[in-house]
Amino acid sequence: MPVKTKKAAESASARQDKSYQPQMMEKKWQEKWEADRLYRSVIDESKPKHYALTMLPYPSGDLHIGHWFSMIPPDSRARYMRMKGYNVLFPMGFDAFGLNAENAAIKDGIHPMKRTFANIERMRKQMRSMGTMFDWEREAVSAEPSYYKWTEWFFIQLYKAGLAYRKMSPVDFCPNCNTTLAREQVWGENRVCERCGTPVIKKALDQWFFKATNYADELLRFDEIDWPERVKVLQTNWIGRSEGASVIFKTEAGDDIGIFTTRPDTLWGATFMVFAPEHPLVDKVTTPEQKQAVEDYKMQAARQSDIEREAVDKEKTGVFTGAYAINPVNQARIPIWIADYVMMSYGTGAIMAVPAHDERDFAFAKKYDLPIVEVIKPEGEAGATHESPLQAAYIGEGVMVNSGLFNGTKVNTEKGRKNPGIAKVLDWLEAQGIGKESVNYRYRDWLISRQRYWGAPIPMIHCDVHGWNPVPDDQLPVTLPEDVEWKPTGESPLKLHPTWKNTTCPVCGEPATRETDTMDTFMCSSWYHLRYLSPKYDKGPFDEAEYNYWMPVDTYTGGIEHATMHLLYTRFFHKALRDLGITEGNEPMMQLRNQGMVLAEDNSKMSKSKGNVVAPDMLVNKYGADTVRAYLMFFARWEMGAPWDSQGIEGTARWIRRVWTLFTDSASPFPAPASEETKKNLRRRVHQTLRKVTRDFENFEFNTIISALMELMNEMYKAREAGAVGSDEWKEAQEFYLKMMAPVTPHIAEELWTNHLGRPYSIHQQLWPEFDESAAKEDVIEIPVQINGKVRDRITVSADAGEEEIKSAALTSETVQKYLEGKEPRKVIIAKGRLVSIVV
RNA sequence: GCCGAAGUGGCGGAAUAGGCAGACGCGCACGACUCAAAAUCGUGUUCCCUACGGGAAUGAGGGUUCGAUUCCCUCCUUCGGCACCA
Structure with missing residues (x-):
């Protein structure tokens, strides 16, 4: 601070008393609220509870404007709920494990723990400067041993329940992050890593999985929750349920070939079969003459990346194995091919090909000159014989032909049993023991293992004699060693640690080794809402009394980007825990709302590398937190987001200053007492505003x-000019105004409430104003009069005027008369x- | 290709239940205050025309209706998701 003369300092402080100076004032109130424990949430059976939760951040270093956009409107809504009389829990914490800190450590050697906790400290300060009502005594940090002890414990519970298993399988691996990824973490057509954008590769590794697919059907049910349609659609598509039949074909040698089809009604049209190149039966069925061609094709397919292989417009290729299969419905002998348009990762990795009624099979059959047999024909054409060969696969409705005893059966375009043709065939297949009704999902089990250091250890021990066993409860948590070396090897740094992995088998006590992979951080965030309930509790993951009072989460807010990741994982997790008797209810979060994204001013995505990130700290220094808060709520539709406009904030800054002036200047001389009319109008506007603000908070x-x-505020300025200051209506307007402002701009509201109106501290413990319907009602209203759809005149009538009265007023108006001629x-x-x- | 969301002034956006399109704010223009600037205050600001009047307009076209930003159909554009899913 520059040195000033005493006099200059005095006059400066005198000026400060009058003008709006948020910096000191906001800090003062933040400290007082904290000291008074104003926002501590304590179980109170006398009040209805409201658990408001907003997605916890990753401690990346500094809060950016996007964090503020995701936290401030929910904060103000939580404050509103408090004033509505709810006992509100609004906690915050940190999703503190993860790759970023570890990748940074590889670069500069700073320990992820040190970096992470330093970042957390900085972000805590920034969050406090926002004037949020977070209950810091509920804070949970997922990288603390007291937290991840329970993350490990949950893993063991799922393992014991048979919901965690280890499997060798080809998994997606990010060569940049040096770790495997869950399918959800691989994005887009180019199959890139969700975190760093590097194209993923396939690697066959022994990995831990959770049986999330057990819950696929239940995860498709959204009837208990109020979630955006968008999210429900994304999750539904992600799970990708399809109804059909599984049918057993046989090789000529008698081996079973399981296939899945959504069109069992076209079984009679299967003229060949296609295996994925990796299908286990390929080597067995291939004839010596075809061996070389098949081997070559397999090599070629293996060398291709998934991207190349899955390109839709690519021309189909394949090779005949020389083998034949028997179609169980008509004993037809059909050739077995391999082709890379069949994926080992979906269904059974083998299909029956029905070229007449499937576009892909049709293209393949045309290319390799395979037979095409029509088994569905449009009604009326069933008897007709085609002169010319089929030009394209027919996928419409019709009747079955060439299908033995099913000839004449009607088929529509419905899926599964809703389709009469499919229903009939399903019954028959089951009666014959050839196949059965079956549902297939796109959804996969959740891959948990990560070959990284900075995560919760997977609490499993491997013994050569007793295999895998969980770490005994009394040895939890398995803590991360601090002395590790970070090398981008693709192996877990824990594996390279000289001693950490050495332990003893919980069964026999002989030397054994720990699992050296750590858990996906989505595991940590699947239950953080439970840890908030009692972050210091050590007899379990959470205190049941707190659970019983606060759960489920009433309002959950966060970005849409987690629709098929966190939001699906946490639902799965909750359901699994429910079945283990740990949680209650079917869903963890009842209402979900997503905020949009704050883009850079040029409409591009904000990113550190582009240098277009808006730094909220600077805005707070310049305008004060209240102005930034108000602007974040004002500048865009919250659920949409918008490009940032650095000039626009001047509007909210002006608003706040004008409110300040309105309240601090009320003592100035203003004209004679206001008319009854003025006072009534003021009161009407106050209650109309209350109605709108209340409804908007709800929505x-x-x-x-x-x-x-x-x-x-503009109305209040007018009323002040008209002499309303000092009236009961004016006092009510002031009181209501500050209460309505309080959730949005908590500091200025408190300052004006406590120090200028002299009302009892704190405004944040006041109840929301009560709405008076009769006060909000208009006396007279102006009604537009349309003539042939165009507004030609306006008439003024009393608000409760009847139809006849309005009609005659309209018809007798001069302007209307003129137009009526x-x-x-x-x-x-x-x-x-x-x-x-x-x-x- | 399939699924979803969204298209309103120069910009962000507003418009209970089909009823005055453009609230509120930014920006811009002009004015007041000032030696001046900033701040502040006031006025104006969808577009077009022959301007105290009239016309057009909510992505385009059609429909229902006395009346459509709102409901229905077709199409276009942008964004997001999924994608040889059998």
Whole structure:
């Protein structure tokens, strides 16, 4: 601070007393609220509870404006709920494990733990500067041993319940992050790593999985939860349920070939079979003459990346194995091919090919000159014989032909049993023991293992004699050693540690080794909402009394990007825990709302590398937290987001300053007492605003809350000019105004409430104002009069005027008379209180 | 290709239940205050025309209706997701 003369300092402070100076004032209140424990959430059976949760951040270093956008509107809504009389829990924590800190450590050698906890400390300070009502005594940090002890414990519970298993399988591996990824973490057509954008490769590794697919059907049910349609659709597509039949074909040698089909009604049209090149039966069935060609094709397919292989527009290729299969429905002898358009990862890795009714099979059959047999024909054409060969696969409705005793059966375009043809065939297949009704999913089990250091250890021990066993409860947590070397090897750094992995077998006590992979961080975030309930509790993951009071989460907010990741994992996790008797209810989060994204001013994505990131700390220094908070709520639709506009914030800054002036200047001389009319109008506007603000808080429409408050302020300035200061209506307006502002701009509201209105501290412990319907009602209203659909006049009538009264007022108006030109209106429509429409 | 969301002034956006399109704010223009600037305050600001009047307009076209940003159909554009899924 520059040195000033005493006099200059005094006059500066005198000026400060008058003008809006948020910096000191905001800090003062933040400290007082903290000291008074204003936002501690304690079980209180006398009040209804509200658990408001917003997705916890990864401690990347500094809060950016996107964090603020995701936290402030929910914070103000949580504050609103508090004023509505709810006992509100609004906690915050850190998703503190993860690759970023470890990758940084590889570069500069700073230990991930040191970096992470330093970042957390910085972000805590920044969050406090926002004036949020987070209950810091509930804070949970997933990288602390007291937290990840329970992450490990949950793993063991799932393992004991048979929901965790180890399997060797080809998995997606990011060569940059040096770790495997769950399928959800591989994005887009180019199959890149969700975190760093590097194209993933396939690697066959022994890995731990959770049996999430057990819950596929239940995860498709959303009837208990109020979630955005968007998220439900994304999850539904991700799970990718399809109904059909599994049918057993046989090789000529008698081996079973299981296939899945959604079209069992076309079984009679199967003219060949296709195996994925990796299918286990390929080597067995291939004839000596075809061996070389098959081997070559397999090599070629293996060398291709998934991207190349899955390119849709690619011309189909394949090779005949020389072997034949028997179609169980008609004993037809059909050739077995291999082709890379069949994926080992979906269904059984083998298909029956029905070229007449499947576009892909049709293209393949055309290319390799395989037979095409039509088994569905449009009704009416069933008897007709085609002169020309089929030009394309027919996938429409019709009747079955060439299908033995099913000839004539109607088939529509419905899936599964809703389709009469499919239903009949399914029954028959089951009766014959050839196949059965079956459901297939796109959804996969959740791959948990990560070959990284900075994560919760997988608490399993391997003994040569007793295999895999969980670490005994009394040895939890398995803590991470601090002295490790970070090398980008693709192996877990824990594996390279000289001693850490050495332990003893929990069964026999002989030397054994620990699992050296760590868990996917989505495991940590699948239950953090439970840890918030009692972050210091050590007899279990959470205190049951807290659980019983607070759960489930009432309102959950966060970004849409987690639709098929975190939001699906946490639902699975909750359901699994429910079945283990650990949690209750079917869903962890009842209401979900997603905020949009704050883009850079040029409409591009904000990123550190582009240098277009808006730094909220600077904005807070310049404008104060209240202004930044208000602007974040005002500048865009919260659920949409928008490009940042650095000039726009001047508007909310002006609003706040004008509110300040309005409240601190009320003592100035203003004209004579206001008319009854003025006072009544003021009160009406106050209650109308209250109605709107209340409704908008309920509906997450934050931008119009600020608009409404701006409008009311303008009205109050007018009322002040008209002499309303000092009246009961004025006092009510002031009180209501600050209470409505309080959730949005907590500091200025408190300052004006406590120090200028002299009301009892704290405004944040006040109840939301009570709405008076009769006060909000208009006395007289202006109604537009349309003539042939165009507004030609406005009439003023009393608000409760009846139809006849409105009609005659409209018809006798001079302007209307002019437009009618003496003619009788053909029709007069009165929309009560809204509009008159005259047709001539 | 399939699924979903969204298209309203120069910009962000508003418009209970089909009823005055453009609230509120940014920006811009002009004015007041000032030696001046900033701040502040005031006025105006969808577009077009022959401007105290009239016309057009909510991505385009059609439909229902006295009346459509809102409901229905077709199409276009942008964004997001999935994708040889059998």
